[in-house]
Amino acid sequence: MHTLYQIVSGPLVWVAFGVFIGGSIFRLAQLYRLARRREPFIFSYFSLRYGLRSVLRWLIPFATANMRLNPVMTIVAFAFHACLLLLPFFLLAHIVLWEEAFNVRWWALPTTVADTMTLIVIAACGFFLVRRLTRPEVKYVTSTSDFVLLAIVAAPFITGFYCYHQWPGYQGMLILHILSGEVMLITIPFTRLIHMIFAPLTRGYTGSEFGGVRRAKDW
Numbered sequence: 001m002h003t004l005y006q007i008v009s010g011p012l013v014w015v016a017f018g019v020f021i022g023g024s025i026f027r028l029a030q031l032y033r034l035a036r037r038r039e040p041f042i043f044s045y046f047s048l049r050y051g052l053r054s055v056l057r058w059l060i061p062f063a064t065a066n067m068r069l070n071p072v073m074t075i076v077a078f079a080f081h082a083c084l085l086l087l088p089f090f091l092l093a094h095i096v097l098w099e100e101a102f103n104v105r106w107w108a109l110p111t112t113v114a115d116t117m118t119l120i121v122i123a124a125c126g127f128f129l130v131r132r133l134t135r136p137e138v139k140y141v142t143s144t145s146d147f148v149l150l151a152i153v154a155a156p157f158i159t160g161f162y163c164y165h166q167w168p169g170y171q172g173m174l175i176l177h178i179l180s181g182e183v184m185l186i187t188i189p190f191t192r193l194i195h196m197i198f199a200p201l202t203r204g205y206t207g208s209e210f211g212g213v214r215r216a217k218d219w
Contacts, residue, residue: 017185047207122161159174
């Protein structure tokens with residue numbers, strides 16, 4: 001068990017980060033080449049002003065017509081993404097690891113807040129699962145890969161919550177927690193999870209087209 005822990009918390013961590021960073025750079029370069037080949041005119045009207053306007057607008061809850069039409073989905077989606085992105089960076093246990101590796105440290109979330117945010121991510125994953133199983137228009141476009149990706153996202157938070165509370169067998173669960181986090185990092189560049197990196201670019205493109213070409217709002 002100790003040897004396995006050393007492997008997953010040592011070399012596999014660097015492999016996961018390497019694949020994530022390298023894969024993300026590759027996908028961004030791939031997107032750039034595709035845009036240059038198929039739609040080179042995009043660069044002629046891409047506007048920082050209209051792009052940022054669109055990005056900032058869509059970052060505000062209920063600021064768009066679609067959000068107001070789906071209030072429950074909007075609340076769950078915003079809570080999910082906020083907790084998903086912030087928790088790994090401001091969790092005390094993770095900060096301690098960064099301090100040990102690079103001698104850097106920053107502010108950490110209070111324990112009760114971190115616990116609550118973890119439960120929000122887990123509950124949101126449950127919501128998305130039920131939605132895919134019960135909403136006809138969502139179920140129609142759902143495939144096995146959607147359930148796999150949902151499990152990949154949920155696993156680090158479920159195992160992390162279990163480990164933090166040190167329930168029976170948490171040592172083995174800690175290994176699963178680290179592994180699940182590494183799997184998530186590795187899969188981001190090569191699955192639909194890449195939207196976390198592409199989203200500002202695609203939203204900026206849409207905002208530029210609507211604002212600079214159509215002279216209309218995209219919300």
